[in-house]
Structures are given as structure tokens and as C-alpha cells.
Amino acid sequence: MISNEDEDLEVNPVMVTLKLKAPDLYRRAADEQLLVCIPCAASSQGLPLNRTTLETHLLKPSPFFAGLYESMNGKTVEVEEGMLETRSGFLDNRRVRILFEELHYNENFKPFRVVCISQPLQGGVRPLEDRKRGKDAQAQVDTMEQCKTFLYALHLVDISPMTRAKTSIREFFHTYRIFAKGYLGHVTPKLCSLFDQVADELIRSNRDRLEDYSRGGKKWSMFRRSVEVVLMEDTKLARKDQEVGVSRDSEDVVNAHEKLYLRLRDAYKEEDARIERAITLLKSDSVKDFGADPVLEKCDFAGPVKLLRDFQKLPCALDKASTLKDVTNAIHASVLEAIEKGRVPEQTKIGSDDLLPLFIFALVQASPRCIYSNAELLQHFTSFGSMDSEISFHAANLRAAADFLLQSASHVKQPSRYTPSTGVPPEEALTDEGLELPGLPATSKPSKRHSDSTLPRQRGIDQNEHEKSSRKPSDPVTSTDVRKAGPEETKLPTRSLTTRQGSLNSFGAIKDEEEEMQLGEFLLALKSEDLPTSSGRGVPF
Amino acid sequence: MADVRGKNNYKIVLLGEGRVGKTSLVLRYVNNTFSDKQQTTIQASFLSKRINIGENTCNLAIWDTAGQERFHALGPIYYRDADGALLVYDTTDTESFAKVKNWVKELRKMVGQEIVLCIAGNKIDLDKERQVEKSEAEEYAASVGAYHFQTSAKLGKGIEETFLALAKKMIEQRQENDSRQSARRSGGNAPILVVADDTSNGGSGAASGSKACNC
Numbered sequence: 119m120i121s122n123e124d125e126d127l128e129v130n131p132v133m134v135t136l137k138l139k140a141p142d143l144y145r146r147a148a149d150e151q152l153l154v155c156i157p158c159a160a161s162s163q164g165l166p167l168n169r170t171t172l173e174t175h176l177l178k179p180s181p182f183f184a185g186l187y188e189s190m191n192g193k194t195v196e197v198e199e200g201m202l203e204t205r206s207g208f209l210d211n212r213r214v215r216i217l218f219e220e221l222h223y224n225e226n227f228k229p230f231r232v233v234c235i236s237q238p239l240q241g242g243v244r245p246l247e248d249r250k251r252g253k254d255a256q257a258q259v260d261t262m263e264q265c266k267t268f269l270y271a272l273h274l275v276d277i278s279p280m281t282r283a284k285t286s287i288r289e290f291f292h293t294y295r296i297f298a299k300g301y302l303g304h305v306t307p308k309l310c311s312l313f314d315q316v317a318d319e320l321i322r323s324n325r326d327r328l329e330d331y332s333r334g335g336k337k338w339s340m341f342r343r344s345v346e347v348v349l350m351e352d353t354k355l356a357r358k359d360q361e362v363g364v365s366r367d368s369e370d371v372v373n374a375h376e377k378l379y380l381r382l383r384d385a386y387k388e389e390d391a392r393i394e395r396a397i398t399l400l401k402s403d404s405v406k407d408f409g410a411d412p413v414l415e416k417c418d419f420a421g422p423v424k425l426l427r428d429f430q431k432l433p434c435a436l437d438k439a440s441t442l443k444d445v446t447n448a449i450h451a452s453v454l455e456a457i458e459k460g461r462v463p464e465q466t467k468i469g470s471d472d473l474l475p476l477f478i479f480a481l482v483q484a485s486p487r488c489i490y491s492n493a494e495l496l497q498h499f500t501s502f503g504s505m506d507s508e509i510s511f512h513a514a515n516l517r518a519a520a521d522f523l524l525q526s527a528s529h530v531k532q533p534s535r536y537t538p539s540t541g542v543p544p545e546e547a548l549t550d551e552g553l554e555l556p557g558l559p560a561t562s563k564p565s566k567r568h569s570d571s572t573l574p575r576q577r578g579i580d581q582n583e584h585e586k587s588s589r590k591p592s593d594p595v596t597s598t599d600v601r602k603a604g605p606e607e608t609k610l611p612t613r614s615l616t617t618r619q620g621s622l623n624s625f626g627a628i629k630d631e632e633e634e635m636q637l638g639e640f641l642l643a644l645k646s647e648d649l650p651t652s653s654g655r656g657v658p659f
Numbered sequence: 660m661a662d663v664r665g666k667n668n669y670k671i672v673l674l675g676e677g678r679v680g681k682t683s684l685v686l687r688y689v690n691n692t693f694s695d696k697q698q699t700t701i702q703a704s705f706l707s708k709r710i711n712i713g714e715n716t717c718n719l720a721i722w723d724t725a726g727q728e729r730f731h732a733l734g735p736i737y738y739r740d741a742d743g744a745l746l747v748y749d750t751t752d753t754e755s756f757a758k759v760k761n762w763v764k765e766l767r768k769m770v771g772q773e774i775v776l777c778i779a780g781n782k783i784d785l786d787k788e789r790q791v792e793k794s795e796a797e798e799y800a801a802s803v804g805a806y807h808f809q810t811s812a813k814l815g816k817g818i819e820e821t822f823l824a825l826a827k828k829m830i831e832q833r834q835e836n837d838s839r840q841s842a843r844r845s846g847g848n849a850p851i852l853v854v855a856d857d858t859s860n861g862g863s864g865a866a867s868g869s870k871a872c873n874c
Contacts, residue, residue: 128716222711227823232711409677409727450702457701466701469682470673470723473704474730507670507720511705514722518733525732 125158125234127220132156132175133232135167143172143190148224153177153187153231155202157238158217165242174240195239202233208240257340260443262351262434265344272327272341279319280345284353286312287374291355297385302498310501313346320345339506346501347436350374375433378499382491389490389524396527400482408475408482414453416461419480421448426484430492435500438492442512449476478519493520668718669829671822672738674762675747676755677726680781683812684747685721688822712823715830719822726758734762735769742829743775745821748796750780750809751788756796763803773836775828776805779821784811 127133133156136144147154155175157165165171170191177187177195186205187195193207202214215236222232259265290312294305317338321328331337353374372380383390405419406412422445432438449468456462468476481489496513673681682703689706704723709716724730724737738744746762748755759778766774778800780791793809800807806824810817 126716127711128714218709220709220711220716223713223823227712227827229819229823409725409729446702446704454701467682467686467703468701469685469703470725471677471682471727473702473723474725474733475727507668507707507722508705511720511722514736518725518730518736521733521736522730 125217127156127232127234130156130159130162130234132162132165132167132172132238136172139167140169140172143169143176146190147176148222148230150178151224151228151230152190153179153197153233154222155233155235155239157235157242161235161237161242163242165238171238171241175238189239193239202235202239204239210240212237212239214239259340259343259347260436260440262347262437265347265436266351268340269344269348272324274320274324274327276323277320279316279323280349280352283312283316283349287349287353288355291374291377291381294381297381299385306498309499313342313349313501316349317342317345342501343436347434350378351434373433375435378435379433379491379495382495382499383488386488386491386494389520390488392527393489393520393523394485394487396523397482397485400523400526401485403479403482405476405479408479410472410475410479411466413462413466414456414472414476417452417456419449419452419476419483421452422446422476422480423483426480426486429484429486430488435495439496439500439509439513442496442516443508445477445480446473446512446515449473449480474515474518477515478522481519481523489516490520490524493517667716668720669742669826669833670740671719671721671743671745671825671829672741673721673723673745673747674734674738674759674766675726676749676752676758677728679726679747679749679752679755680812681723681726681745681747684745684779684781684810684818684821685723687812687815688818689721708822710822710826712827712830717826717830719826734765738766738770738774741770741774742833743777743825745825746776746778746805747781748778748791749782750791751782751785753790756780756791760799763805767803772804773832775825775832776803777821777825777828778805778807779817780807780809781812783809783816784813 136147136154136156146152153176155177157175173190174193176190178190180186180188180194185197187197189195189207191207194205196203196205197216200216202212202216204210204212204214217234217236219234220232221229223229257268259268287309290309297305318333321331321338321341328341331341351373354371355374355377357370357372357377357380400407405414405417425441425445425448429438429441432441453462453466453468457464457466486492493513493516497517500513673685675681685706686703689703689708706721706723708719708721710719711717722737722741724734744762744766746759748759763776763778766776778796780793780796783789797807806821806828808817808821808824810821812818
């Protein structure tokens with residue numbers, strides 16, 4: 119958003135005057151760690167930049183009253199909740215908003231505050247703040263629609279670079295028909311450099327309208343982001359590669375956002391599927407199970423879950439990123455609501471120790487599809503992330519959640535680590551109560567590997583621990599049963615755990631894979647598992 | 660991805676075991692403002708602060724990370740491209756200090772010397788329960804080229820100094836990198852020029868070199 123909040127104080131006329139024309143005042147303010155109030159540039163038109171004005175805007179805290187300040191020329195101001203209110207010594211009463219604050223350091227590296235205010239405490243012009251803010255609100259570029267509005271409002275005269283770029287985008291998709299995992303390092307910068315080039319060409323060919331859009335500045339970033347998003351939206355491509363050239367009216371036409379996403383979905387369908395399996399397994403887990411503070415279980419996270427539910431349906435990466443930000447805000451809103459209702463302690467703060475588990479929880483509950491593809495898209499195929507640290511942070515959270523779920527899926531996926539029917543690792547199956555196994559003490563403890571907290575929580579494993587007490591000798595087939603059976607009789611079990619709600623589904627995925635395993639593979643797998651030997655610790659295979 | 664990070668934007672990642680006070684520390688630093696927006700917030704996972712040191716105005720983007728062991732492997736997602744890392748341990752918990760050492764090892768291995776490290780021993784208000792001696796922590800920090808500060812998020816002690824030191828060093832490091840790069844650009848490519856193309860000048864030589872690489 120272009121607003122006063124993005125103003126560079128180094129070029130603000132009041133700040134410049136203070137530093138250059140009254141360096142003694144500035145030094146005193148710095149040395150005495152005063153509060154320096156700088157009216158925003160838009161409001162300082164007509165403001166007499168003399169010593170009196172400057173002294174009026176350098177405030178010293180009252181030693182007696184909190185929130186009360188005295189200017190260097192004896193006027194008093196009260197500071198409360200982001201507002202400055204003139205009290206005594208001023209011609210009129212004003213309430214002035216603090217737009218933003220910077221922490222400056224003096225020569226001795228002692229901090230003093232510099233606040234940019236919406237209006238001078240005395241004199242100057244009253245900026246048309248509301249109107250300006252209304253206009254600024256339109257200047258946001260956090261969604262595709264906002265980008266369109268922003269770009270179209272510029273009334274560019276020469277848009278030929280956009281037209282040329284559409285051809286380049288089509289060529290890009292024609293060249294990179296398949297996104298090969300692990301070989302995307304040189305692919306992604308190509309798109310980004312294309313958008314950089316279009317933005318620069320547009321600025322050059324519309325110099326009259328875009329003269330203050332110098333590269334690297336805030337306006338340039340907004341412009342560059344809008345160009346990328348709108349260009350991708352306006353570039354139409356065939357859904358299937360062999361149908362390049364079909365008419366725009368065809369149902370098989372997609373825009374470049376969708377095309378990019380489809381390509382990534384193709385490339386990462388395996389990861390997406392594994393995550394979906396992991397989600398099935400983790401569905402009944404609570405926020406505490408994911409590692410969040412147990413008190414947060416009393417919060418209602420329906421809001422963030424709802425936002426995430428249709429996340430994958432958004433075609434534009436910027437809209438996805440914006441939704442992720444909304445999800446984080448919704449998580450905070452849920453906690454705030456619980457605080458207000460007294461369900462959660464008042465002093466609760468949400469750092470990443472809680473945010474990430476809550477985010478993963480919401481993601482699991484919402485179960486959007488193609489999580490990994492989306493994480494890839496946001497992390498590698500957008501340039502606006504690198505320009506906006508906050509967007510980048512939310513994209514990183516999705517990436518972290520995707521990787522965590524993928525790891526969880528990996529742990530439950532390994533078929534040979536579990537006995538076919540129970541999902542119990544061989545060592546644990548052998549140590550289960552009630553199982554009389556030769557050469558193994560019934561009291562053996564589960565291996566530490568499976569309770570290692572460094573691993574993502576393993577549903578199958580935890581479940582095993584959970585159900586140890588309830589399992590009976592008559593429960594499903596164990597590795598012993600498999601070993602007792604001859605090769606012909608040995609059938610890979612088709613039963614799943616039934617001892618806990620949801621477990622049937624949870625292990626369905628494992629079961630299906632194992633059903634497909636041939637006996638030979640199964641035996642090999644068991645051999646490679648480094649089973650305990652007969653030397654008193656386990657059973658010979 | 661095009662690297663178009665603003666030259667005044669700095670990314671700081673907060674690392675450390677869960678519940679050592681990372682969140683409180685950063686909230687103390689960032690929320691100590693007049694702004695009404697900040698004071699009511701409960702969110703502390705992503706925070707930003709604008710500071711001015713000398714003639715350098717910087718935007719600090721502070722990324723908090725989940726400190727639980729199960730999320731350790733996700734660290735690289737967060738510390739990627741970071742200019743600085745604040746590694747927080749609890750002075751009453753030796754385990755948390757050991758965790759900091761692990762992070763330092765990992766960061767030096769994965770990111771190298773590019774990242775500025777600052778270690779903060781938090782909860783010094785609980786001095787009676789102290790388990791990590793200041794001298795030991797300082798010695799370790801010095802051995803790995805990191806700053807060390809003792810902080811108390813509860814009392815607001817040492818926090819300002821911690822972030823100031825981190826910011827100063829990050830600015831210094833970036834300036835050094837920039838000047839090194841510009842020096843390389845102006846003089847470092849001359850030998851390549853001679854070999855690659857006798858007719859081209861220094862700038863174009865670099866360009867042709869990079870083209871060749873891209874192919």
C-alpha cells in the first residue's frame with residue numbers, strides 16, 4: 119500500500135530541516151533521547167520551517183505524569199493510544215495520529231524515538247486524511263483484483279510490452295512442458311526475469327505516467343507485482359499441451375496461473391498424495407498433539423479451517439498468499455475471542471511455537487488438496503514473495519507444514535517397518551504384552567527410535583503405544599503368524615486396526631500398499647529390516 | 660527467483676528451544692511503541708521494526724520459529740536468506756543452551772559466515788535458578804564468532820542492546836558484501852575478458868561470461 123506509513127523520513131522536509139538547518143536541536147534531541155515528531159510530508163506544506171516549529175515538535179517526557187510530554191518551547195502534549203493531543207500552549211486543540219515510529223540511535227548508540235505524525239502539532243495544512251486513506255486503500259495490491267485495479271488505474275498508454283510478454287509466457291510453457299523435480303532451479307528465474315523485463319519496458323514506454331516508479335522502490339514493487347499477476351491472468355493457454363492454439367472460448371483454455379499450477383500438480387502428485395494420506399492419519403489429532411500449548415484447545419479454529427478449505431481452488435498465487443495471511447490472522451482472532459470469553463489466559467501470546475502447530479492443525483482439519491504443489495508454487499514460482507517479507511513468511515509456514523506432513527507420511531508409509539496387519543514395528547510387535555515369543559522377554563521396552571521426539575509425531579506408532587493395553591492375544595495376525603505360515607499359505611493381511619476410532623481409515627493406506635506387495639518383496643523387506651537376532655534379543659527369521 | 664529484496668530490509672530469524680522466551684523477547688522489543696496497532700496484538704510470529712542507525716534506516720523483519728524438537732528439521736525453510744539469527748536459550752536450562760550450540764553448528768554449516776549470529780541468554784531475572792554460567796556462554800559465543808547478551812523479557816533487560824548489536828553487524832556485513840561485489844565487478848573480471856573476448860571491455864566481459872554460464 120502506498121501510504122504515509124511508507125514515507126522515507128530521510129527526505130521529509132521537516133526532518134531534513136531539523137538535521138541540516140538546526141543540527142544543535144537535532145543533536146540535543148538525540149543526546150537527551152527526546153521524542154522527535156515529524157509531520158508527514160503531505161501535511162507540512164505551508165508549515166514555516168523555523169526554529170519555533172522545530173522546538174514545538176521535540177518533546178520531553180514529563181517526570182511527573184505518564185503520557186504527558188513537554189515541547190522544547192514549553193508546550194504540553196499528551197500521547198495516548200497512537201494519538202498525540204495538544205494540551206497547553208497551542209493555538210488550537212489537535213488530535214494527531216502517529217503514522218509510524220522509528221527507533222533512532224545517537225552517537226553513543228542510545229535510542230530515541232522518531233514518530234511520523236499525520237499533521238503538525240501547530241500550523242501546516244490539514245491533509246485530507248480520510249480521502250487520502252480511501253485512495254490508499256484502493257492502492258493495495260494484496261489480491262489479484264486489487265492488482266488489476268491498481269494497474270488499470272494507471273491508464274498506461276503503451277501496453278505493447280504486455281502483449282509481447284504474453285507470447286513469451288506461451289513460449290515458456292511450450293518449452294517447459296514438464297517440470298522435473300529437482301531441476302527447477304533455472305526454470306523459475308526465467309519467469310521472474312520475464313516479469314522484471316516487462317515492468318521495466320512498461321515504465322520506459324510510459325515514462326510520463328510512471329516517472330516515480332524507480333526500480334527497487336515501493337511503487338515499483340507494487341507495479342511489478344501487479345504486472346506479474348495481471349499478465350499471468352490475461353495470458354490464455356490450452357489446458358492440455360497438445361491442444362495449443364485452441365480458441366479462447368473453449369472450455370479447455372486456462373490462464374497462466376492455472377497452467378502453472380497444473381504443471382506443478384503433475385510434477386508433485388506423488389507428494390500431494392502422500393500428504394493427503396498423512397492428513398487422513400492425523401485428522402483426529404488435537405492442537406496439543408501437534409505441539410501447541412494445551413490451553414489453546416479451548417479455542418474454536420473454525421475460522422481458519424474454513425479459509426483453508428478451498429485454498430487450492432484459488433488460481434492465482436497472490437490470492438493464495440493473501441489467504442495464508444488471512445489464516446494467520448484468523449488463528450489470532452480465534453485465540454483473542456477465547457481470551458475475551460475467559461477460556462484462555464489473558465496473557466496468551468502466539469509465537470511460532472504455537473502458530474505453526476495451529477496452522478498444521480487447521481490445515482489437517484481443512485484438508486485442502488495439493489498442499490505440496492501449492493507450497494512449491496508459493497515458494498519458487500512467485501517473485502512477490504521475495505519482495506515482501508511477510509508474504510514470504512506465510513509461504514514458509516505452508517512449506518513447513520507441507521514438509522512436516524510429508525515427513526509424517528514417510529514414517530507411516532514404510533511397509534517393512536511394520537508387521538503387515540497391525541502396523542506395529544517388528545521390535546514393538548515382539549514386545550507386546552500377551553505375545554509369547556521365543557527368545558524375547560515380554561517386558562522389553564519399545565525402541566527409543568519410535569518415541570524420539572525429533573521425528574514428526576507418528577500416528578501409527580503412537581497408536582500402537584496407545585493400544586498396547588487393549589490388545590489381546592486374539593487380535594490380528596502378527597509377524598509370528600506370518601512366519602509360522604508356509605510361503606503358499608502366507609497371505610498379506612487385509613485387516614486393519616480396529617481398536618481406536620479413525621484407525622481403520624488411518625491404516626487403510628498402509629494396508630492397500632501392503633496388499634500389493636508380493637511375498638518375495640515382503641520377505642526381502644523383512645530381511646532388510648535388521649530384525650533382532652536369535653541371540654536372546656529376538657526371533658530368527 | 661529474482662532477488663529484489665530492498666537494500667534496507669533485513670531478515671532476522673529467531674531460533675531456540677520451545678518456551679525459552681523467544682516470543683516474549685521479540686514482543687518486548689517490537690511492541691514497546693506508541694502505536695496503537697502494536698499494543699493490542701497477540702501475534703508474535705512475524706514482526707517488523709524500523710530503526711535508524713547512523714544514516715542507515717533499516718526495516719527489520721523478525722521471523723519467529725517453532726522451537727519444538729519435532730520441527731527442528733524445518734529450520735532451513737525459515738533461516739534461508741536470513742541476514743541475522745538470534746539464538747535464544749534459557750539461562751535456567753542447560754538443554755536449551757545445548758540446543759543453541761546445535762543451531763550454531765547447523766547455521767555455520769548450511770549458511771556459512773554470511774549470517775550474523777547473536778546468542779541471548781534469557782530469563783536472567785531467575786538468577787537463583789541459573790544453570791548456564793555467563794562466562795561459559797560468552798566463551799562459547801566468542802569461539803563461534805557470535806555476540807552474546809543476557810536478557811530478561813520479563814524485566815525488559817538487555818533486549819535493546821541485543822537487537823542493536825545484531826542490526827549494526829548486519830548493516831556492516833551487507834556494506835562489506837556490497838563493496839566486495841562492486842570491487843569484483845570493476846576489477847575482478849579483467850582476466851576473464853582477456854581470455855573470453857579481446858575486443859570487449861570490462862563490463863561487457865562480465866556480461867558475456869554470465870551469458871555463457873546460463874547456457
